[in-house]
Each structure stands twice: as C-alpha cells, then as structure tokens.
Amino acid sequence: MENLNSGVTTEVEIERVKEQHRSKEKDLLIREIPLTIFLNEQEFVTLFCSPQKLDCLAVGFLHLAGLLHGKDDLKEIRVERKKGMVFIKTGVSAGQIEKISEKKTGISRGERETSSVRDLNFLPGRENRADISPLGASLQVKAGELFELMASLLKASSLFKATGGVHSAALARPDKILFLSEDIGRHNAIDKIVGESILKNIFLSDKILLSSGRISSEVVLKGAKVGLPMIISHSAPTSLSVELAEKAGITLVGFVRGRRLNIYTHADRVVF
Amino acid sequence: MENLNSGVTTEVEIERVKEQHRSKEKDLLIREIPLTIFLNEQEFVTLFCSPQKLDCLAVGFLHLAGLLHGKDDLKEIRVERKKGMVFIKTGVSAGQIEKISEKKTGISRGERETSSVRDLNFLPGRENRADISPLGASLQVKAGELFELMASLLKASSLFKATGGVHSAALARPDKILFLSEDIGRHNAIDKIVGESILKNIFLSDKILLSSGRISSEVVLKGAKVGLPMIISHSAPTSLSVELAEKAGITLVGFVRGRRLNIYTHADRVVF
Numbered sequence: 001m002e003n004l005n006s007g008v009t010t011e012v013e014i015e016r017v018k019e020q021h022r023s024k025e026k027d028l029l030i031r032e033i034p035l036t037i038f039l040n041e042q043e044f045v046t047l048f049c050s051p052q053k054l055d056c057l058a059v060g061f062l063h064l065a066g067l068l069h070g071k072d073d074l075k076e077i078r079v080e081r082k083k084g085m086v087f088i089k090t091g092v093s094a095g096q097i098e099k100i101s102e103k104k105t106g107i108s109r110g111e112r113e114t115s116s117v118r119d120l121n122f123l124p125g126r127e128n129r130a131d132i133s134p135l136g137a138s139l140q141v142k143a144g145e146l147f148e149l150m151a152s153l154l155k156a157s158s159l160f161k162a163t164g165g166v167h168s169a170a171l172a173r174p175d176k177i178l179f180l181s182e183d184i185g186r187h188n189a190i191d192k193i194v195g196e197s198i199l200k201n202i203f204l205s206d207k208i209l210l211s212s213g214r215i216s217s218e219v220v221l222k223g224a225k226v227g228l229p230m231i232i233s234h235s236a237p238t239s240l241s242v243e244l245a246e247k248a249g250i251t252l253v254g255f256v257r258g259r260r261l262n263i264y265t266h267a268d269r270v271v272f
Numbered sequence: 273m274e275n276l277n278s279g280v281t282t283e284v285e286i287e288r289v290k291e292q293h294r295s296k297e298k299d300l301l302i303r304e305i306p307l308t309i310f311l312n313e314q315e316f317v318t319l320f321c322s323p324q325k326l327d328c329l330a331v332g333f334l335h336l337a338g339l340l341h342g343k344d345d346l347k348e349i350r351v352e353r354k355k356g357m358v359f360i361k362t363g364v365s366a367g368q369i370e371k372i373s374e375k376k377t378g379i380s381r382g383e384r385e386t387s388s389v390r391d392l393n394f395l396p397g398r399e400n401r402a403d404i405s406p407l408g409a410s411l412q413v414k415a416g417e418l419f420e421l422m423a424s425l426l427k428a429s430s431l432f433k434a435t436g437g438v439h440s441a442a443l444a445r446p447d448k449i450l451f452l453s454e455d456i457g458r459h460n461a462i463d464k465i466v467g468e469s470i471l472k473n474i475f476l477s478d479k480i481l482l483s484s485g486r487i488s489s490e491v492v493l494k495g496a497k498v499g500l501p502m503i504i505s506h507s508a509p510t511s512l513s514v515e516l517a518e519k520a521g522i523t524l525v526g527f528v529r530g531r532r533l534n535i536y537t538h539a540d541r542v543v544f
Contacts, residue, residue, distance in 0.1 A: 009511075030510050
C-alpha cells in the first residue's frame with residue numbers, strides 16, 4: 001500500500017498576515033491534480049482530485065456512469081501517476097459509450113449536482129422489476145455502532161484534514177470500517193469507495209457508507225445505484241436526498257456527532 | 273426582493289437518538305431542488321440547487337459555459353419556480369451550443385471538478401492578445417478591509433447556515449459587500465454571483481469574490497473567465513488553484529479568519 005501521506009500535500013511560500021504583521025512563511029497545501037480517464041483508448045473525462053487511489057476513482061466513476069458493470073468487465077487498468085492518467089479497457093462498445101454520454105447534457109458542470117431525479121427510475125438491474133427484494137433487508141445496526149464508526153472515520157482522517165477542506169468517506173460493516181478514502185471532492189471520495197468495492201469484489205447490499213460531508217441527492221442516487229442500504233453522515237442531508245432515500249429504501253442518518261444522531265428515513269435498520 | 277427565508281428550509285419528522293434515548297421530533301432540512309435550464313426552447317441541463325436567485329444561477333451558469341456573453345445577449349428570461357424551470361432565450365445559435373457542448377465530455381460528473389487546465393488558454397476575450405492589461409491592475413485592498421468583508425459574509429449567512437452544510441459567496445468592493453448568495457453547492461453560489469453581476473451590469477475587474485468554502489481549480493478558472501482580480505476564502509485553496517491563480521494574475525487569499533489571512537498569489541494587491 002502506498003504511504004497515505006505521499007503526495008497528499010505540497011509546500012509553498014505564502015505571505016501570512018496577522019493583525020498588522022506580515023511575514024513570508026512556508027505553508028502546506030492540499031494537492032489537487034487533473035486525472036484524465038482513457039476508456040478503451042479514447043480520452044473520456046478529466047476529473048480534478050486528490051492524488052490517492054486513482055484506480056479506485058476511475059473504476060468507481062465509470063461504474064456509476066453505467067460504463068463498467070463489475071470486475072469481470074475490467075479487461076485492463078493502468079495508472080500513470082506522474083502523467084495523471086488512468087487507462088481502462090472494458091467490454092463496453094463504442095456505441096454504448098456514445099449512448100450513455102448522450103443521455104447527459106454535455107456541458108461541464110463543475111462541482112455540482114446534475115443527475116436527474118428521473119435517474120432513480122433507471123437504477124441498474126432495478127428497471128421494471130416488481131419482484132426485487134428490499135435493499136439490505138437483513139441489515140440491523142446498533143446506534144452505538146454508528147457512533148463508533150463515525151468516530152473512527154473522523155479519527156482516521158484527522159491528519160489529512162489538518163490542511164483544511166478535505167472530505168472523507170468509508171465503507172463499513174456494523175462492527176468496523178473496511179476501508180476509507182479522502183479527497184478534495186465529496187463525490188470523488190465516494191466514487192473511490194465504490195471503485196475499491198468493485199476491485200475487491202465486495203458485496204454492498206449489507207454495508208454502510210460513511211461520509212464526513214453533506215448528503216445531497218446525488219450521493220443518495222449513487223448509493224441507490226450500487227445497492228447500499230445505509231448512508232450515515234457527520235453532516236446534514238438536503239430535503240431532496242431525504243425524499244430519494246425514502247423512495248430508494250435507503251436508511252439515511254445525519255449529524256452523527258458524539259453520542260447523537262438523526263435518522264431521516266427507514267429507521268427500522270437502526271436498533272438498540 | 274423575495275424573503276430570504278421563504279422556501280430555504282422544509283420541515284420533516286425524524287427520529288432523534290441521544291445516547292440510549294430515541295424520540296420522534298420535527299427537524300428543519302435545507303431545501304434542494306432540481307432546476308432545469310431551457311436554452312432557446314431546448315432542454316439544456318438540470319442543476320440541483322437551493323431555491324433562491326434561480327435567474328442568477330441560470331445566467332451565471334450559461335455565461336461561464338460560454339453561451340451568454342452579457343446582458344445584451346439575453347433576449348428573454350422566465351423563471352417558473354414551482355416547476356423548477358428557467359427559460360432563457362439568447363442570440364446564440366444551435367451550432368454554437370452544439371460546438372461548446374462537444375468540447376466537454378458528456379457524462380454527468382456530479383459535484384466535482386472537471387474543467388480542463390487547458391481552459392485557462394481559452395479565457396473569453398483573452399485569446400492571442402499580448403496587449404491585454406493585467407487583471408485589476410488598479411485594485412488595492414487593505415488587509416483590515418478583507419477581515420471586515422469576511423466577517424460580514426459569515427454574519428449575513430449565519431441564519432441560513434443553521435441548517436448545516438450551506439455555502440455562501442459574495443461580490444464586494446474593498447469597503448463593502450454588494451450582494452451575496454447561498455446554496456447547497458459551492459459552485460452554484462459562485463455562479464449566482466456571476467449571474468447577478470451580469471443582470472446588474474456590474475463590471476468585475478475591480479471587485480473581490482468572497483467564498484465561505486474551499487478554493488479548487490474550478491473556482492479560480494471561473495474567476496479568471498469573468499476577470500475577477502481577487503478571490504478570498506474562509507477556507508483553504510488547493511495546490512492547483514494556487515498554480516492557476518498565479519498564471520491568471522489573480523490574488524488568492526485563504527483562511528481569512530478573525531484578524532489573520534494567508535496570501536498565496538499576487539500579494540501586491542493587499543496593502544496596509
């Protein structure tokens with residue numbers, strides 16, 4: 001495994017002002033890099049991200065875009081860290097890529113929410129199926145376990161957060177965190193978790209997604225796409241994320257802080 | 273002007289857990305809505321945002337995408353709040369829309385950074401011009417003024433922030449904030465500022481952009497596109513945002529907290 005701190009920050013010279021005093025000092029900046037994903041030898045998209053777990057990010061991004069179904073689909077993955085490039089080969093046809101790309105509007109939207117609410121009706125494998133089992137029907141988690149999980153996430157990412165403005169996410173079982181990710185982007189952090197799950201062949205329907213950040217509709221849509229039954233956050237959900245979680249059968253828990261939490265939807269998965 | 277609190281939040285019933293105690297309570301959620309922008313009678317993009325200043329958001333978004341040059345370009349704007357739709361007519365041709373859309377990769381990227389670093393070479397009106405004046409050559413701001421501006425931003429948005437997870441941005445002169453915006457998305461908040469500047473015909477080359485949130489490369493690219501000479505934030509910049517600000521001639525100031533701040537680039541605009 002790579003050293004978690006390698007390349008996370010970079011040193012620059014800044015001018016620090018305190019009251020009337022001004023001085024030149026060294027400061028640490030959180031690194032942001034452009035990562036270009038090449039899909040089947042075509043340049044596909046450039047994301048701006050923190051330079052860790054680039055393979056996970058690319059795999060998670062493509063999976064959530066509907067362009068990589070699972071590990072069996074992944075014919076080749078090659079990361080060129082210094083160039084900021086990931087090359088992925090999958091069985092997806094040029095026609096499918098074109099079709100999926102056309103469904104979305106082709107303008108850069110930056111760091112913002114752009115999925116359609118209608119996406120919920122197109123969850124992979126869930127279309128037109130009345131017989132589908134409820135998501136994570138068997139998952140039961142104690143409130144005390146949720147307190148512990150969130151405390152672990154915040155503790156594990158505290159060093160990284162020292163530079164300010166970093167989001168963390170993790171995949172967990174009720175009793176422990178399986179792995180975590182950190183990124184300048186909330187969505188990148190979650191895509192890295194999804195990608196790592198695929199690369200490790202981990203079944204998500206009985207797992208919990210943890211996030212340090214706000215839960216917007218797009219986070220819930222991602223959870224629904226991969227079949228996660230529970231999303232818990234240190235921060236607040238939005239109104240639309242609560243509506244979508246209700247509809248998707250996801251337990252949404254927010255403001256997990258100390259020995260408190262709020263349950264917004266499907267509260268029956270949280271027990272004592 | 274609309275009441276700033278109308279529709280900002282919505283009430284839901286939640287289950288609150290505190291230690292071993294569990295109770296049903298009412299809670300306020302920050303509202304998130306889908307906003308679909310129709311450009312020249314074609315559905316163009318759906319953004320997820322807070323339901324204020326929707327006209328500003330649509331205008332700012334289209335301007336930053338290169339599809340609306342200024343107020344003269346705007347033939348019609350109609351907001352249908354309840355439907356979550358904005359209809360805009362501009363002089364831009366279908367061919368231009370197509371061309372600009374094709375420059376970007378056509379996959380939803382959610383709340384993440386996706387602009388190309390190469391965008392810096394395509395700043396509107398700055399291509400191939402060696403004779404262009406340096407950005408905001410005349411702007412000089414006292415450090416004390418920056419402390420006051422950030423304090424004003426945080427104070428003005430404190431009520432809204434009570435619900436958690438909201439970003440604020442503002443446009444300012446050295447001596448005062450001109451207007452501010454708040455949104456669940458950092459980029460939406462900035463697009464609203466850009467849009468309001470266009471609708472009010474405000475010249476940006478001697479103004480300051482304030483942000484409560486982290487400064488990533490995409491924020492700096494937006495600032496560069498509209499000719500803003502200074503961006504100040506309560507939070508941290510990333511390494512790439514500092515590189516781009518250096519190149520674009522933008523003064524980047526971070527961690528404006530109390531009577532302290534850090535100047536990352538073009539420090540000569542900050543005086544005592």
